[in-house]
Amino acid sequence: MTKNEMQIQFTAVSENEAFARIAVAAFVTPLNPTLEEIADIKTAVSEAVTNAIIHGYDGMTGKEQNQVYIHCLLNRDVLQVEVIDEGKGIEDVEKAMEPMYTTKPDMDRSGMGFAFMEAFMDELEVISEPGQGTTVLMSKKLGTLPFIDREE
Amino acid sequence: MTKNEMQIQFTAVSENEAFARIAVAAFVTPLNPTLEEIADIKTAVSEAVTNAIIHGYDGMTGKEQNQVYIHCLLNRDVLQVEVIDEGKGIEDVEKAMEPMYTTKPDMDRSGMGFAFMEAFMDELEVISEPGQGTTVLMSKKLGTLPFIDREE
């Protein structure tokens, strides 16, 4: 199979952060990625999901209604991951993506979330509008093409 | 937190079976279940997902459109799992649920899928209609109440 797809949706609470990164890791496992590739993907997904929970839905009531969505698409050896929240959005995306920039220095945030996503994935795109939520689009090519071709 | 919820949706191919059971196992992790409880849940989810893929969508074209849905609800220490397919459905649910009954003996199916779900979970309900797909509803109480009460 050269194309595979999954979506997950979960309550925006920090208890679900590990669930989210494990789910994405488990989804790419049949492609036989390296441990390093799995670690990269898990780190990037963790950062994006943490951001959705602690920044996106920061101070928003109706906790149980706040949802995070992840959409994964595997197209041959390329994984595309979308992490979406319907939270408060980002005013200045460019500034938010600068390394060390954080709006929560009090919470021990390092401001390196987007820098990590950029470092661990091949592509990163952030689409956000105040009041409109945030979509983080990431993709990564896995070094498993020989494996796929053997399977076909 | 006493209530938590997630949903996953994925292409109905056997490559995703491990993903599905790992995702559900990861979801219950914050409740600190025993390894045995995790193994029970994984077995039950695997059986339901396998059925959706190999029986539900058996012989149906448009492979990439065929989707399996899992809905998990954690209410305190009770996990509820719904596994849904939009496949061909089951004519005689009661008969299908009998131990050893299988419509695919040729494929080395044991006919024990529903019996396993029944044995490993506390409750099992199967809702199906020919042409209407199948919903498998399972629930299990986890022995983690002291843990939850400590957290609150």
Added chain:
Amino acid sequence: TGEIKRFIRDDGLVKVSRTLKENGSRVKYARERLLKSLGREPTLEEVALEAALTTEEVILAMEAGARVESIYQSVYQ
């Protein structure tokens, strides 16, 4: 980007885990030891502590054993 990744990892911020198989046997023996000493099924956190792994690693390691057993057999036959 290779350099950034190496820096982050060497800094201990991101831990690359041992192999699934290795963790699988650590989990198996940790559970057996705890079953004996506690006289009941150990919880996920107890096993993680005993095996010196994270709960996340335990969940994934359990898969290493499960794969050969039950389901995969029937699906891939």
